[in-house]
Amino acid sequence: xxxxxxxxxxxxxxxxxxxxxxxxxxxxxxxxxxxxxxxxxxxxxxxxxxxxxxxxxxxxxxxxxxxxxxxxxxxxxxxxxxxxxxxxxxxxxxxxxxxxxxxxxxxxxxxxxxxxxxxxxxxxxxxxxxxxxxxxxxxxxxxxxxxxxxxxxxxxxxxxxxxxxxxxxxxxxxxxxxxxxxxxxxxxxxxxxxxxxxxxxxxxxxxxxxxxxxxxxxxxxxxxxxxxxxxxxxxxxxxxxxxxxxxxxxxxxxxxxxxxxxxxxxxxxxxxxxxxxxxxxxxxxxxxxxxxxxxxxxxxxxxxxxxxxxxxxxxxxxxxxxxxxxxxxxxxxxxxxxxxxxxxxxxxxxxxxxxxxxxxxxxxxxxxxxxxxxxxxxxxxxxxxxxxxxxxxxxxxxxxxxxxxxxxxxxxxxxxxxxxxxxxxxxxxxxxxxxxxxxxxxxxxxxxxxxxxxxxxxxxxxxxxxxxxxxxxxx
Amino acid sequence: xxxxxxxxxxxxxxxxxxxxxxxxxxxxxxxxxxxxxxxxxxxxxxxxxxxxxxxxxxxxxxxxxxxxxxxxxxxxxxxxxxxxxxxxxxxxxxxxxxxxxxxxxxxxxxxxxxxxxxxxxxxxxxxxxxxxxxxxxxxxxxxxxxxxxxxxxxxxxxxxxxxxxxxxxxxxxxxxxxxxxxxxxxxxxxxxxxxxxxxxxxxx
Numbered sequence: 001x002x003x004x005x006x007x008x009x010x011x012x013x014x015x016x017x018x019x020x021x022x023x024x025x026x027x028x029x030x031x032x033x034x035x036x037x038x039x040x041x042x043x044x045x046x047x048x049x050x051x052x053x054x055x056x057x058x059x060x061x062x063x064x065x066x067x068x069x070x071x072x073x074x075x076x077x078x079x080x081x082x083x084x085x086x087x088x089x090x091x092x093x094x095x096x097x098x099x100x101x102x103x104x105x106x107x108x109x110x111x112x113x114x115x116x117x118x119x120x121x122x123x124x125x126x127x128x129x130x131x132x133x134x135x136x137x138x139x140x141x142x143x144x145x146x147x148x149x150x151x152x153x154x155x156x157x158x159x160x161x162x163x164x165x166x167x168x169x170x171x172x173x174x175x176x177x178x179x180x181x182x183x184x185x186x187x188x189x190x191x192x193x194x195x196x197x198x199x200x201x202x203x204x205x206x207x208x209x210x211x212x213x214x215x216x217x218x219x220x221x222x223x224x225x226x227x228x229x230x231x232x233x234x235x236x237x238x239x240x241x242x243x244x245x246x247x248x249x250x251x252x253x254x255x256x257x258x259x260x261x262x263x264x265x266x267x268x269x270x271x272x273x274x275x276x277x278x279x280x281x282x283x284x285x286x287x288x289x290x291x292x293x294x295x296x297x298x299x300x301x302x303x304x305x306x307x308x309x310x311x312x313x314x315x316x317x318x319x320x321x322x323x324x325x326x327x328x329x330x331x332x333x334x335x336x337x338x339x340x341x342x343x344x345x346x347x348x349x350x351x352x353x354x355x356x357x358x359x360x361x362x363x364x365x366x367x368x369x370x371x372x373x374x375x376x377x378x379x380x381x382x383x384x385x386x387x388x389x390x391x392x393x394x395x396x397x398x399x400x401x402x403x404x405x406x407x408x409x410x411x412x413x414x415x416x417x418x419x420x421x422x423x424x425x426x427x428x429x430x431x432x433x434x435x436x437x438x439x440x441x442x443x444x445x446x447x448x449x450x451x452x453x454x455x456x457x458x459x460x461x462x463x464x465x466x467x468x469x470x471x472x473x474x475x
Numbered sequence: 476x477x478x479x480x481x482x483x484x485x486x487x488x489x490x491x492x493x494x495x496x497x498x499x500x501x502x503x504x505x506x507x508x509x510x511x512x513x514x515x516x517x518x519x520x521x522x523x524x525x526x527x528x529x530x531x532x533x534x535x536x537x538x539x540x541x542x543x544x545x546x547x548x549x550x551x552x553x554x555x556x557x558x559x560x561x562x563x564x565x566x567x568x569x570x571x572x573x574x575x576x577x578x579x580x581x582x583x584x585x586x587x588x589x590x591x592x593x594x595x596x597x598x599x600x601x602x603x604x605x606x607x608x609x610x611x612x613x614x615x616x617x618x619x620x621x622x623x624x625x626x627x628x629x630x631x632x633x634x635x636x637x638x639x640x641x642x643x644x645x646x647x648x649x650x651x652x653x654x655x656x657x658x659x660x661x662x663x664x665x666x667x668x669x670x671x672x673x674x675x676x677x678x679x
Contacts, residue, residue, distance in 0.1 A: 288649055288652075289577070292578060292645055292649075295639065295641040295642040295645050298641035305644070308644070308648045309648055311648075312648050312651050312652035313652075313655075316652065316656055319659065320663075323660065323663040324663070328670040328671070329667055329670075331679050333666065338662075345655075386622075389622075390618065393614065393618055393621075397614045400665075400666075401536040401537045402537075404536055404669070404677070405537055408542070408675065408676070408677060409678035413678065415678070422537060425537030432614075
């Protein structure tokens with residue numbers, strides 16, 4: 001036993017920020033969902049328009065909620081899997097606060113209308129540079145901790161978090177290479193089809209390595225901890241990791257089917273997307289089999305339900321994605337709300353649910369106090385499931401209708417319906433989606449209250465670094 | 476006793492599901508008998524309603540004019556619908572039996588077919604909405620029905636397969652995962668067929 005303690009206050013603070021961003025960004029999502037039903041509720045204000053609130057919603061979720069949650073869980077788990085406190089804890093604190101500052105000011109810049117117009121990479125060059133710098137600091141803390149580890153094997157969750165840090169740095173820097181003109185305007189270094197290929201190499205792998213890889217790191221550490229069981233097959237997790245890293249990076253061009261990029265590039269993207277199903281499902285099966293032996297934990301632990309359901313939605317989203325990448329499906333599904341439904345089966349069903357399950361598990365442990373209300377957590381579970389299902393079904397119906405309608409031709413070969421009429425007919429589905437979003441947001445607010453009451457007035461408990469089993473020691 | 480799986484029993488499953496599940500737990504019906512006596516007729520309802528509705532009124536998918544399809548095309552789509560539903564029932568029952576070993580819930584295939592039939596029965600009956608072939612109306616009818624079916628699945632598995640509720644919850648969630656994948660496959664396959672020229676005429 002050493003007298004060193006883990007730096008858990010950083011993780012606790014990051015969780016608090018993640019919950020705040022979740023509520024803010026989901027509220028923005030609900031508002032733009034309402035704008036699609038009642039277009040005039042932007043009240044003529046540019047900053048309230050769909051075009052500005054939509055990137056605020058996506059960036060707020062991905063960078064505010066997602067990255068804060070990933071940093072929190074990475075800092076928490078890397079210390080425990082390495083049996084050592086964080087490397088350069090002050091730098092970790094810097095990452096925590098600097099990141100929040102970037103999200104806050106970046107969000108305001110989007111509301112002000114500053115944008116590169118690249119999806120999920122809308123922030124202009126000053127923020128891009130700041131993100132790159134903080135991300136490198138994140139990497140220094142994370143890999144520094146691994147370098148000073150007391151346990152020789154590097155646990156699988158750290159491989160995923162490591163891939164997240166390295167690949168996101170690479171994607172972010174290369175995709176955002178630009179020539180600045182003013183403080184709020186730059187021009188991309190790439191043009192035309194080249195720009196599209198680079199952008200979707202970034203865009204798809206932001207989904208791949210941040211929303212999938214990063215959260216798989218979360219799954220591989222917290223699921224076994226939660227279930228008090230080792231991973232069902234450690235070997236499968238390692239095979240799935242390398243297969244995942246190798247195949248994901250090629251899948252981007254499936255966003256550019258029937259576009260002005262070479263057909264072989266589209267085919268390559270489609271092929272690699274289909275191959276991607278194998279490592280994705282290997283992980284899903286590994287997770288389901290791990291939890292299947294720990295069923296008695298469900299009696300006392302409402303949070304585990306979130307993780308079980310998140311695996312079901314992970315299975316759905318990682319099957320749906322490769323299917324939508326097939327060209328003959330994509331020709332109908334692309335540019336329809338089915339894509340939005342697909343993204344949300346991943347973002348709500350997988351990312352948010354696994355994070356919620358993890359937060360319900362982590363916060364009581366961090367502050368050394370029972371969860372304030374298991375009943376509220378159970379209500380939250382029902383709301384999250386209902387909201388996600390309603391959202392997906394509404395968007396499936398809307399998406400298929402749109403795909404059918406705007407490909408319909410009359411006997412003269414002319415389009416049967418105008419874009420405007422089709423969009424006008426979507427109002428009922430958008431209303432359903434708005435209700436779904438409100439239900440999901442309500443659940444998130446319940447969680448915020450529950451976690452707030454759990455951590456109220458408490459700091460992170462001091463956890464001493466335990467002694468290392470000599471069988472796994474460095475020497 | 477396969478005789479417990481008769482029409483009145485399955486009707487009972489609609490309004491007294493727990494009692495019906497308890498009765499099924501004690502029975503050991505053969506899969507063939509369950510299918511031909513009951514599942515088959517339920518599975519025939521959605522394609523039949525869809526055929527009648529689409530042939531007479533055409534699908535309203537948002538545009539003012541309903542989408543009318545040729546009778547031949549409609550027949551092919553309806554038969555395809557029936558085949559897909561039958562495949563869905565059997566594959567789900569087989570997967571359910573396969574999964575059951577993991578969750579300490581092993582039982583004969585007939586029990587799984589009967590369980591999935593009871594779970595799917597409300598959806599088959601609610602497909603009467605296909606007689607009014609408006610996508611939105613069908614979505615609005617199907618969503619609450621689906622919630623009811625999911626409730627039946629989560630409620631039924633522990634009772635019928637005699638496993639603790641927590642283990643049943645895990646198994647039901649795994650099956651929901653499979654059903655979601657099956658549902659989205661159906662969408663994907665439909666689109667693939669439309670692109671190939673089967674179904675509504677698209678300019679692709």
